[in-house]
Amino acid sequence: MQLTPDESSSGIRGPVDASVVPRFAGIATFARLPRLDEVDRADVAIAGVPFDSGVSYRPGARFGPAHVREASRLLRPYNPAQDVFPFGAQQVADAGDIVANPFDIAEAVRQVEAGARELAERAGRLVVIGGDHTIALPLLRAVHAQHGPVAVLHFDAHLDTWDTYFGAPMTHGTPFRRASEEGLIDLTASMHVGIRGPLYAKGDLEDDERLGFSIITSEYLEEHGPAAAIDRMRARIGDAPLYISIDIDVLDPAHAPGTGTPEAGGLTSRELLRMIRALSDRRIVGADIVEVAPAYDHAQLTAVAASHVAYELISAMAPRGARPSAG
Ligand SMILES: N=C(N)NCCCC(=O)O
Ligand SMILES: [Zn+2]
Numbered sequence: 001m002q003l004t005p006d007e008s009s010s011g012i013r014g015p016v017d018a019s020v021v022p023r024f025a026g027i028a029t030f031a032r033l034p035r036l037d038e039v040d041r042a043d044v045a046i047a048g049v050p051f052d053s054g055v056s057y058r059p060g061a062r063f064g065p066a067h068v069r070e071a072s073r074l075l076r077p078y079n080p081a082q083d084v085f086p087f088g089a090q091q092v093a094d095a096g097d098i099v100a101n102p103f104d105i106a107e108a109v110r111q112v113e114a115g116a117r118e119l120a121e122r123a124g125r126l127v128v129i130g131g132d133h134t135i136a137l138p139l140l141r142a143v144h145a146q147h148g149p150v151a152v153l154h155f156d157a158h159l160d161t162w163d164t165y166f167g168a169p170m171t172h173g174t175p176f177r178r179a180s181e182e183g184l185i186d187l188t189a190s191m192h193v194g195i196r197g198p199l200y201a202k203g204d205l206e207d208d209e210r211l212g213f214s215i216i217t218s219e220y221l222e223e224h225g226p227a228a229a230i231d232r233m234r235a236r237i238g239d240a241p242l243y244i245s246i247d248i249d250v251l252d253p254a255h256a257p258g259t260g261t262p263e264a265g266g267l268t269s270r271e272l273l274r275m276i277r278a279l280s281d282r283r284i285v286g287a288d289i290v291e292v293a294p295a296y297d298h299a300q301l302t303a304v305a306a307s308h309v310a311y312e313l314i315s316a317m318a319p320r321g322a323r324p325s326a327g
C-alpha cells in the first residue's frame with residue numbers, strides 16, 4: 001500500500017508502493033490501485049469493457065482494457081500539473097471488467113448499461129476503458145438515469161453521429177446520434193473536439209449540428225491553439241453536468257497508432273492532456289477512453305497515452321481542498 005500524505009489521515013487505500021513491490025510485479029489493476037472489492041466504497045471506479053463487435057474497420061479494441069492497465073504501472077501518486085494526489089484525495093479502485101456478449105451487440109449494450117448502473121451504486125463516478133465507441137451509448141444511458149441530460153464533451157477524429165452501418169443502429173460510428181435521439185445529452189452544451197478527415201457527405205455536418213453538437217476541429221486547434229479551444233470548450237459546457245468521452249484516435253497516429261480507424265493530422269498527447277486539465281473545475285459525472293487496439297500499437301505508445309489520459313481525468317475529478325491534506 002502506498003502511503004501518500006492524504007492516506008495517513010483519511011484511510012484511503014492507494015496504489016501498491018513501487019518502492020516496496022517493483023512496478024513490473026503483480027497482477028495489473030489500473031495504476032496498481034486496489035480492486036473495488038478490497039475497499040468499502042470508491043469515489044471513482046475504473047472499469048474495463050472488453051468489447052469490439054461494433055467496429056467498422058480494424059478490430060482489436062476488445063484487448064484495450066488489459067493493455068491500458070498494463071501500461072499504467074508507471075503512474076505515480078502526485079500529479080504536479082494539477083497539484084493533486086488523484087488517488088489520495090479520493091478513493092479510486094479498479095472494478096475489473098464489465099462482461100459484454102461479443103456475438104450480440106444489443107445484448108452487449110444492455111449488459112454494459114446494467115453493469116454501469118450496478119457500479120454506480122458502489123462508486124461515485126465511473127471511468128471506463130474500452131472497448132470500441134459503441135459502449136458510449138449504454139454508458140450515457142446509465143449516466144442519464146442518475147443525472148438527466150448531460151453535456152457530452154467528445155474528443156475524437158470522428159463525429160460518431162452517423163445513422164447506421166449495414167443497417168445496424170448500434171456501432172462505434174453511431175453512439176452519439178442514438179444518445180441525442182434518446183434525449184440523453186444536453187443539446188446546448190455538447191461538443192466534439194479534434195474532428196478531422198474525410199466524411200461520407202457534406203450533410204454529415206448538418207445532421208451533427210441538428211443532433212446538438214458544436215465542433216472544434218483539429219484544424220481550428222492548429223490555427224488558434226489550445227488556449228482558444230479551451231475557452232470555447234468551457235463556454236459551451238458552462239456548469240452542466242459533464243460526461244467526457246475520449247476516442248484515442250483523436251490523437252495523431254504518431255501519438256496513438258494502436259487504434260482501429262486512424263486519421264492523419266490529429267492532436268498531440270500534450271494538447272489532449274492540457275485540455276483535460278482545464279476541466280478540473282467542472283462537474284464531471286463520468287468518462288470513457290475507448291478504441292485502444294493493442295495489435296496495432298508499438299512500444300505501448302497508445303496505451304501509455306491512454307493511461308495518462310485516464311490519470312489526468314481522475315485528477316480532474318479529485319476534490320480540491322475538501323480534505324485537509326489533499327495535497
Ligand atoms: N472510431 C470510431 N469511433 N468511429 C469511426 C467510424 C469510422 C467509419 O467507419 O466511418
Ligand atoms: Zn474515432
Ligand SMILES: [Zn+2]
Nearest residue numbers: 133156160247
Ligand atoms: Zn469514436
